Every structure is written in C-alpha cells, then in structure tokens.
Amino acid sequence: MLSNTPHDDFIESRKDIDRKEIRLQLFTYDNPFDFFRHEISENPYIVKTQHKLRKAFSEGLLGIEHYLMAATSLRPLIDEAQDLDEITRLFSQQKLAMRPSPHSETILRSMIKDPNQEIALYAAEGLNTIENSFLTKIDRVKKKLLKANKHIFIYYYLLGCCYTAFAHILESQQLIKIFYINQAIDNLIIAYRLKPMNKRIKLALAEGYLLNGNYEQSLSLFAFLYSIGFKSSYVLLKMAECHYYLKNYDSVKTILSILSQHDISGIEYAEVLIYQWIL
Numbered sequence: 001m002l003s004n005t006p007h008d009d010f011i012e013s014r015k016d017i018d019r020k021e022i023r024l025q026l027f028t029y030d031n032p033f034d035f036f037r038h039e040i041s042e043n044p045y046i047v048k049t050q051h052k053l054r055k056a057f058s059e060g061l062l063g064i065e066h067y068l069m070a071a072t073s074l075r076p077l078i079d080e081a082q083d084l085d086e087i088t089r090l091f092s093q094q095k096l097a098m099r100p101s102p103h104s105e106t107i108l109r110s111m112i113k114d115p116n117q118e119i120a121l122y123a124a125e126g127l128n129t130i131e132n133s134f135l136t137k138i139d140r141v142k143k144k145l146l147k148a149n150k151h152i153f154i155y156y157y158l159l160g161c162c163y164t165a166f167a168h169i170l171e172s173q174q175l176i177k178i179f180y181i182n183q184a185i186d187n188l189i190i191a192y193r194l195k196p197m198n199k200r201i202k203l204a205l206a207e208g209y210l211l212n213g214n215y216e217q218s219l220s221l222f223a224f225l226y227s228i229g230f231k232s233s234y235v236l237l238k239m240a241e242c243h244y245y246l247k248n249y250d251s252v253k254t255i256l257s258i259l260s261q262h263d264i265s266g267i268e269y270a271e272v273l274i275y276q277w278i279l
Helices: 006-026 050-058 064-071 084-092 102-112 117-147 152-168 174-194 199-212 215-227 232-245 249-259 270-278
Strands: none
Touching: 102 117, 117 152, 152 174, 152 199, 174 199, 199 215, 199 232, 215 232, 232 249, 232 270, 249 270
16 A cells, blocks of 8 residues: 655645634634533623624624524524614614604613613613603693693594503503503593594594403404494404404404405504414
8 A cells, every 4th residue: 555645645734724724714613612611701792683693704703603503592583683783773863763663662671681881771762762752742632632622532532542552562561551551541432422433433442442451342343343344454353353362263263264355465464364373
C-alpha cells in the first residue's frame, strides 16, 4: 500500500481546515454542544425578536444553533414576533393611539415588563396615550349630552359605543374591563328605551350583552337583527359565538354552514372559523 505524498497530506489538511471554517460559519462554537455548556451571558448580543435573530445569523453575529432553538420553541410565535423597530415607528406616527386594538394593548403591557427601562417607559407612555384618548372622547360626549335638547338618544348611544370600544382593548385588566362594559350597557339601555326600533342601538346593546356574558339576551337581539336583514353576515357570526358560549355546538355548526354561503370577505377570522367547524 502506497503512503500519502506530501502533496496528498497538504490536500487533506486543507480539506480539514475548510470543513472547520464551514462549521464555524454555521455554529457559534467549534463544538455545537458548547452552546448548551456555556452561559448566555457570555454572548453580549441578546436577540429579542425572531426577525432580528434571522438577521443576526445572516450577518454572522450568531450561530445557527440560536436560530434552531428559537424556531423549535414551544412558546407561541406571537409572543416573540414583535418587531420593536416597527412598534417605535407606529408610535412616532401615533397610529396606536389613533387606532388601538387588543393586540396592541397586549404588546404594550408585555413591553412594560422589559428589563430595559427605556422600552418599559415607552410602553407605559403608549398605554397612557391610548387610555387618555378614550377618556377624552367619553368626556366630550358627556359634555354634549348635558347640553343636548333633542336627539338625546344619540349621545347615550355614542357613550355606550365609546365604553364598549374601551372595554375591548382591556383584555388584560378584567376588573376595569367589566366596569366599562357595565357603563356601556347602562347607557345603551337608555338609548334603546328612547329609540327602541333603532337597529344600530340594538346591535350595540347585543354586543354589550355578549361582552357581559348575558348570552341569552344577546342572542335574542342578534336573532331579531338577522330576521330583518341587518348586517346579516356579521350578525350570524355573533349568533354562532353566543351559541358557542351556551354550549349549543350543533347550532354553531348550523349557523356557520349558513354563513359559508354569505360574503364574509370583510369579517375578520370568519373564514377560519368556518373551516374549523364545518369543512
């Protein structure tokens, strides 16, 4: 058997070096298991979002094991898929304050717990802006109600809608949420008594009862609205929601089957619900 020539030894050595360089490009450590043996604090670059994680890997700042660990995490992706740069941009344009949602409120409340004091303070200011915007609207309607001489039902209706919208974004503050839902229902009941045949008031009151857990009363109002053809697709979806909470699962399937024949393009999550229940 012939022994390797110096040239062959050089080629084999070069291949070993190339393989090692490739491994170092993929992994943070020469031995991938060192990722589990070392403390995270040894790496000063701590990634907060998956978007930044992908960017850090593509730039060669972190090895692929960081990405694999995050990609196979059992935590919901929505918990970490928060682009702080995007949130900052939205704040600068005041979009969160103008069009707040339960999701934006949840993001801000999670940011308050951030160890970075600047981020926590920024989130607190954002929540304060959202809450103040709702309270300002409510106060404005109250002042108009005190001065109103006619069409008083409109102001009670608007007050109820403001309270309902505020309650919608308070998912993580149940006690305060219940308080504002009750305020909404009290004002909508007054509007309903003043104008019992108004369809918009009926719809707003039905949504208030649904939030309050009064599913039978809510279902009755939604059923009436469907019978007169008012916002049929949306009302059907709400009827299905009422039946779900009442544990009438056969009724849920029946209603969603009817809803599948309607135009649901403008109703969020409607298509997903129909797919899960009847397809």
